[in-house]
Amino acid sequence: MFAYLVRRLLYAIPILIGVNLITFALFFIVNTPDDMARMQLGVKRVTAEAIEKWKAERGYDKPLFVNAQASGVGVVTETIFFTKSARLFVGDFGRAEDGRDIAREIRTRMGPSLAIALPTFVLGLFVTVCLALMLAFFRATPLDFWGVVLCVAMMSISGLFYIIGGQYLISKLWRLVPISGFSAGLDAWKFLILPVLIGVVSGIGSSTRWYRTIFLEEIGKDYVRTARAKGLSELAVLFRHVLRNALIPILTGVVVVIPLLFMGSLLTESFFGIPGLGSYTIDAIQAQDFAVVRAMVFIGSVLYIVGLILTDLSYSWVDPRIRFES
């Protein structure tokens, strides 16, 4: 087990290097720092000095890979690749356009993001699994049929509609909770309840249908027939046997997103004015703040790889048949 974990962690290193190279290529080779400077300063009437100054302020005035003018290790370290890309590995993300330290910003914004994403995830999983179990219990009845129809209809509605409609109905028309905003203390719940609710509702359609398919596939297997033949009630079969065995395919899709919860949701956070990482990313995209986008891409892929490893570990937890040989 331990050896397997070590091997997986080692395997993550070349992938992260690959991600790093892709982002480097996107941000510095497809577009030279000169292009970025012109973009930020405005394309027209920009002097060469202004571009040089912009680059020098951000440390973009170095050569890409090899600095022939420097001496010793400086040949490698005094380059854009080393200062901007390789430094990401040690958690040094540099500064945003407004001069703030990105790493600090990320640490403070992680809390609000999690406050939204974690309840949405847990509640959403619970609700959809329950609904899917219900549809599987009433399979081949009108309830099941219309449930699936409703699911297909719900998954055809744009996520933007859920947010805009929910805000209009609950906050503007019924005035139950504030439209948007956030507060750090205990009274944050009234800001959180609407985004969490909308997040759960918008996910119902596709997840319920997906889990229902998994449950139905499991119900058709031989051990279920055996369990019924023993005289177990249908509910006992569903909860004690089908649910536990269906956990394996469900986990594949679910565990991998758990680390990504830290990143928050772009849409929800920007509509509800939550000062989390999602709205941070959106603001950076709209302000064309390349340093922040680069940092978020890197963190995102680290978290995704962590999620993949967690998925593998969770397999052996839910299914004792799976063992990792080293």
Place this chain on the structure above:
Amino acid sequence: MSIQPVLLWSDALIWLLVLGVVAFGWASSRTPPLRAAWRRVGRNRPGMAAATVLLVFVLIGLLDSLHYRPPLANRTPDQPAAYSIEVLSALDALAAPLRTRMEKTYSAPLATRAYAKESIEVRDAGGAVHAVRDFPRLAFGGAHLGEDEAQRDADVLGRVLAAEVVALALILVVSGVGAVLLARRQAIPWPQAVRRLWRGDTDIAWNAVLFSLGALALTAAPLLALCVDYHVFGTDKVGQDVFYQVLKSVRTALVIGLVTTLVTLPIAVALGILAGYWRGWVDDLIQYLYTTLSSIPGVLLIAAAVLMMQVVIDTHPQWFATAAERADLRLLALCLILGMTSWTGLCRLLRGETLKLRELEYIQAAQAFGVADLRILARHILPNLMHLVIIALVMDFSGLVLSEAVLSYVGIGVDPTTISFGTMINNARMELAREPMVWWSLAAAFSFMFALVLAANVLADAVRDAFDPRAAVA
């Protein structure tokens, strides 16, 4: 009056796609398993109803993909022909009244007066002019009514009823012609043909097709009857008709949904098959490639790539002759970028399936006979993967259409000058806080998008059920 045809890149790809579909249809009519699978789709009633709706959307999109530049009007005959820098499409020409009748700003659906009050100069009985704050009369909305605005409700009702009657007559005629054709083909008396048609007792679920055609006619007829003299869905901030915008959005959605998968399909298929068939270091390399790409969260990779593409486009204005060409290239670039993030799933699936296939006896027999690897791939492996490719193509469509709206909202979607569901929603979002609310743009965009995505989802289910061998056994 001659026109200058313009072939935008996305037009070329769309027509290429049409050609591809025709060729594929011809090929599948000659391949028994594919023919059987399409028959299963044809018997699926929800699937056929959805296909009919989608076909109408596709026709709108195709009309919108025939572009040209109109000649400039005021020139003397001896001058060489000069063309407007505005690029129009066949749909624009058909919907010219919708496109050209611009109001000043917002107006509600079917309104005769504007949404906000303005100072209007009124001449009273004595001839003196004084300013009154009132809702100004629209330039085009209900203009045929003249001063008689109270007549509007009666006029609208009359038009809707007349349109519904026409639609109903039309659908009855179409059904009747269908029944007569069926009667002649199966050599049965026509009442029996009508009964068979009604029950869906035919090779293809014609009753579902006729039903959804009827539903479409009943919704489209009043819209068409009203859009001539009113703004059916109101107007937006710059006074443009929302109905026209919705029609234009269809093409953008189709391009995003279809071209995206199409441009990356060759990569996914080629790499997936190579990795699964040759294994070894080829497999390792390809697996590394797609694991790396898929480990970057999709939105962030798209954001990074789109930001970079914007810089490239903004720093090279000399590449584009017209604004339409620039917007079009941006749309295509977005398709490519979206495709880059979505091909990895299909590639992984195809690799796994190829790994399974290459161990089967008939492949091993082919290898033992000394058939070349490339020939085995083309003759034996690729045809057995086609069902996965088709399923992926239709399943991805709805997700891509939905993601376009989200990306345009975030600011990394299509060019702001391109009319799409995303840009419509994004522009309308600013007005939600106004009192009374400007809801019509949002409602129109969301309901058309819902219809398109729902139809695509239902058709995707039908296709998956028909092509997935596992589902066929069950």
